[in-house]
Amino acid sequence: MEKWYLMTIVVLIGLTVRWTVSLNSYSGAGKPPMFGDYEAQRHWQEITFNLPVKQWYFNSSDNDLQYWGLDYPPLTAYHSLLCSYAAEFINPDWIALHTSRGYESQAHKLFMRATVFIADLLIYIPAVILYCCCLKETSTKGKIANALCILLYPGLILIDYGHFQNIYNSVSLGFALWGVLGVSYDWDLLGSLAFCLAINYKQMELYHSLPFFCFLLGKCFKKGIKGKGFLLLIKLACTVVASFILCWLPFLAEREQTLQVLRRLFPVDRGLFEDKVANIWCSVNVFVKIKDILPRHIQLIISFCFTFLSLLPACIKLILQPSPKGFKFTLVTCALSFFLFSFQVHEKSILLVSLPVCLVLNEIPFISTWFLLVSTFSMLPLLLKDELLMPSLVTMMAFFIASATSFSTFEKISEEELQLKSFSISVRKYLPCFTFLPRIIQNLFLTSVIAMVLLTLMTVTLDPPQKLPDLFSLLVCFVSCMHFLFFWVYFNIIIMWNSRNARNQKKLN
Amino acid sequence: MAALRMATGSDNWFSALALGVTLLKCLLIPTYHSTDFEVHRNWLAITHSLPVSQWYYEATSEWTLDYPPFFAWFEYVLSHVAKYLDREMLNVHNLNYSSSRTLLFQRFSVIFTDALFVYAVHECCKCIEWKRASKELTEKPKFILSVLLLWNFGLLIVDHIHFQYNGFLFGLMLLSIARLFQKRHLEGAFLFAVLLHFKHIYLYVAPAYGIYLLRSYCFTANKPDGSIRWSSFSFVRVISLGLIVILVSALSLGPFLALNQLPQVFSRLFPFKRGLCHAYWAPNFWALYNALDKMLSITGLHLKLLDPNKIPKASMTSGLVQQFQHTVLPSVTPLATLICTLIAILPSIFCLWFKPQGPRGFLRCLILCALSSFMFGWHVHEKAILLAILPMSLLSVGKAGDASIFLILTTTGHYSLFPLLFTAPELPIKILLMLLFTIYSMTALKTLFRKEKPLLNRMEKFYLLGLGPLEICCEFIFPFSSWKMKYPFVPLLLTSVYCAVGITYAWFKLYVSVLTDLPVFKTKKP
Structure with a gap:
């Protein structure tokens, strides 16, 4: 491996971009009384440091849950506690109970940014590098290019280092990636442990849980459910239960404690969706005000049914034919199904879809690049609110250039390279003239890029009409949602036709 | 789609590199900027709102115009773009004005003018020929050279964080070097003359240009042993060269000559009232000299050889005063530094005259001129080291020793x-x-010259690795130690002395290689 130094360079570039983005503004900077996600993170440090564990999730005179109450699983709270010890060492004012509310200073910003940076450096980046190094059938150069593209993915950088989400995405996604790594290379126990940590860091990781479950179950079936497979199943179950108990230990003593944490984690009373998010419900809401027409429990049931039905085919397929490749694609579709159809989705949850898409970047560079650009674009209203226009544009262009040059993305648009060969062949049985798919996809791509550029320009330069103040952000969401639906269909097609493709290749060989 | 494919194909690595670094520059916009930002804003205001006759007299701000006229005109042109963005930045009395639009405008003006630098790098890559080209893209000298130039650390931080317009100036210099390599001498001379009237620091390398053009362009032939053939002197060439230089100078200085302001312009350009060293000692010979002086005075005090009352107070309490007074060693005057510089430059000039080795020899001489004046010059800025580093990049991909x-x-x-x-x-x-x-530079050059002996010997490696602990001491440990109050200058002093050792060593090594590495001329041939 003579080119190891290139990997170092790639990591350094990723780190430099991350740190330069972090010099920009963050969410809720100088906006009392609630500030933003940045303040939430600081507030949790204050709470976890000053209050005993038992009071973390309960409303009290010292812990006003209306003011950024802790609503993430225990690992997040422990992480906050850890950071708060560092904060206490540097400047106790930062986390003083009550008095530190809305604390903002240059030094504190630096500290908060550094905590993200360190967490990223310790968990997410090593996972990405290891993942790229373990890629099969890829040249060293390809591995390095892949690492560069994944590390430059703008969405994650902008949300973690610009917006400052109230939870470190790089940690939860990093753990999930470790999980993917473990499970794909037959370190099933370690993989499931890492994934449990991810869930216990951020409950949104449940978007990824079904593929993990199905893949592991499929593996057990493959080994024979009466012999080795059963043993593996038992081991896995023990690992999962043990890691959950370990994370929840302080909250398990009393029933009320556990229930309160769960209530905080899954606030079903918050509505079908919040703000503007690029999923089905928000888009449908433009035409039919489902939020007002239907009662809440019906909304809940409808969204559950849609989600369940939409991810069912891919999951069944994965149980029947577990393979690392199918696993990655199922991760994409499941997360996308959750994002599109489930209850109470945030616009930032698209990152959970982007992570598995990053993993298939080297297999279908064209579609993945497209998806990753759209996913960043879908967060545009949020990024504009945080005054992150400049870094967003720059990082998106950087990502685009990196992926375009390192994969020669725009040369890889044949049916074969879009992994649509077997699909087209089976369609051609009924429709012999079905040869125009790649061309359509190309044209769609061009249209979509033009639409995104135009919409961005309009949002930035024009004032929306007075009657419709949210016109542009709704448009952004709607356009992104259409994209995501298209991608959802595309990835499902790939999964469904995947094994036939493999079998065909075997036949050919 | 086809256009996209063309623009982003895997062969187009150069545009990817250039675009990549441009995007990085855009990301650096919100970083800290030094007082040079205000300097350039003030110049925008001066050139925009005052008549030419006032440019070199205006002194409302302490940052008076002290670059040659072309640079003033450059600011004048910029100001006509700036007026559409924020008129307030063009007010001379609006000191320290920095609205977000001003910031964006100034930062982007640097980024845009860097296009010239990118073009120059492109030209440089074309004109340097390679014997053995590797198939692997990342091992091609062209690729390595363009990374070394485009992604140059010094240029990035000086221009895009600290704030200065070195990018396009170095672009001019590299372009003129490239033109000399391409045998387009008149164009090269023209570019360099223009450059001199943009920023006069490039006077340091003017001797190399002068001698090279005279020797290798004005004399059209050599004797078989490589020495000069006096009869081949071409008057036409000398006159055309002279005309170019005179015309450019007339264009630049003419208006001020007409206004009878030349002495004022020159007094602004060459302020000899400043001290020997800049606030932070540039890592050159004088840094070593000062440090030696300080050491001697401390030991002298310990051994009671010196009388503490006679020692100037300033020199003992801080290293940050501009006027450094020597206690033991003799004080240095501007004239002395000038003589030292000249003496240091002379051998390389002789070498260029008597043993011409084509453009490569010229490049070596140019670097030696830049380095020697950095070593011995009066009031040298640490940034001036870029003047040697950038042309040195061109040499580095050619030979293992370089x-x-x-x-x-x-x-x-x-x-x-x-x-x-x-x-x-x-x-x-x-x-x-x-x-x-x-x-990148270490590993890329190592792979490029992997067939030859290792690039750095053990001592050099040890010295370079020492920079790591030095950084940790200066920026992580020292601020928390009790010495911070008592000796605030220690980190700067350590940095400049440590670096001075390395730069002196590199200068010395380069000189030795230039003087000993004589060309195998045609003398061997019968």
Whole structure:
């Protein structure tokens, strides 16, 4: 491996971009009384440091849950506690109970940014590098290019280092990636442990849980459910239960404690969706005000049914034919199904879809690049609110250039390279003239890029009409949602036709 | 789609590199900027709102116009773009004005003018020929050279964080070098003359240009043993060269000559009232000299050889005063530094005259001129090291010996720029970028010359690795120690002395290689 130094360079570039983005503004900077996600993170440090564990999730005179109450699983709270010890060492004012509310200073910003940076450096980046190094059938150069593209993915950088989400995405996604790594290379126990940590860091990781479950179950079936497979199943179950108990230990003593944490984690009373998010419900809401027409429990049931039905085919397929490749694609579709159809989705949850898409970047560079650009674009209203226009544009262009040059993305648009060969062949049985798919996809791509550029320009330069103040952000969401639906269909097609493709290749060989 | 494919194909690595670094520059916009930002804003205001006759007299701000006229005209042109963005920045009395539009405008003006630098790098890559080209893209000398130039750490932090317009100036210089390589001598001379009237610091390398053009362009032939053939002197060439230089100078200085303001212009351009060293000692010979003086005076005090009352107070309490008074060693005058510089330059000039080796020899001489004047000049800025580093990049991909000198010179030279950025948010940026550039240059050159002996010997490696602990001491340990109050200048002193050793070594090594590495001329042929 003579080119190891290139990997170092790639990591350094990723780190430099991350740190330069972090010099920009963050969410809720100088906006009392609630500030933003940045303040939430600081507030949790204050709470976890000053209050005993038992009071973390309960409303009290010292812990006003209306003011950024802790609503993430225990690992997040422990992480906050850890950071708060560092904060206490540097400047106790930062986390003083009550008095530190809305604390903002240059030094504190630096500290908060550094905590993200360190967490990223310790968990997410090593996972990405290891993942790229373990890629099969890829040249060293390809591995390095892949690492560069994944590390430059703008969405994650902008949300973690610009917006400052109230939870470190790089940690939860990093753990999930470790999980993917473990499970794909037959370190099933370690993989499931890492994934449990991810869930216990951020409950949104449940978007990824079904593929993990199905893949592991499929593996057990493959080994024979009466012999080795059963043993593996038992081991896995023990690992999962043990890691959950370990994370929840302080909250398990009393029933009320556990229930309160769960209530905080899954606030079903918050509505079908919040703000503007690029999923089905928000888009449908433009035409039919489902939020007002239907009662809440019906909304809940409808969204559950849609989600369940939409991810069912891919999951069944994965149980029947577990393979690392199918696993990655199922991760994409499941997360996308959750994002599109489930209850109470945030616009930032698209990152959970982007992570598995990053993993298939080297297999279908064209579609993945497209998806990753759209996913960043879908967060545009949020990024504009945080005054992150400049870094967003720059990082998106950087990502685009990196992926375009390192994969020669725009040369890889044949049916074969879009992994649509077997699909087209089976369609051609009924429709012999079905040869125009790649061309359509190309044209769609061009249209979509033009639409995104135009919409961005309009949002930035024009004032929306007075009657419709949210016109542009709704448009952004709607356009992104259409994209995501298209991608959802595309990835499902790939999964469904995947094994036939493999079998065909075997036949050919 | 086809256009996209064309623009982003895998062959188009150069545009990818250039675009990549441009995007990085855009990301650096919100970083800290030094007083040079205000300097340039003030110049925008002066050139925009005052008549030409006032330009070199205006002194409302302490940052008076002290660059040659072309640069003033450059600011004048910029100001006509600036007026559409924010008229307030063009007011001379609006001191320290920095609205977000001003910031964006000034930062982007640097980024846009860097296009010239990118073009120059492109030309340089074309004109340097390679014997053995590797198939692997990342091992091609062209690729390595363009990374070394485009992603140069020093240029990035000086221009895009600290704030200056070196990019397009170095672009002019590299372009003129490229033109000389391409045998387009008149064009090269013209570009250099223009450059001189943009920023007069390039006078340091003017001797190399003068001698080279005279020797290799005005004399059209050599004797078989390589010595000069006096009869081949071409008057036409001399006159055309002279005309170019005179015309450019007339265009630049003419208006001021007509206004009878030349003495005022020159007094602004060459302020000899400043001290021997800049606030932070540039890592050159005088830094070593000052440090030796300080050491001698301390030991002298310990051994009671010196009388503490006679020692000037300032020199003992701080290293940060501009006027450094020597206690033991004799004080240095501007004339002395000038003589030292001339003496240091002379051998390389002789070499260029008597043993011409084509454009490559010229390039070596140019670097030696830049380095020698950096070593011995009066009131040298640490940024001036870029004047040697950038042309040295061109040499480094050609020969293993040059590559090893380049590595020592750039690494220490770049490290010596660290004190320019002293704010906490920029600390990670400078370390990351420095690591990026250093690791790349070391490993890329190592793979390029892997068939030859290792580029750095054990001592050199040890010295360069020492920069790491030095950085940790200066920026991580020292601020928390009790010495911070008592000796605030220690980190700067250590940095400049440590780097001075490396740069002196590189200068010496380069000189030795130039003087000993004589060309195998046609004398061997019967």
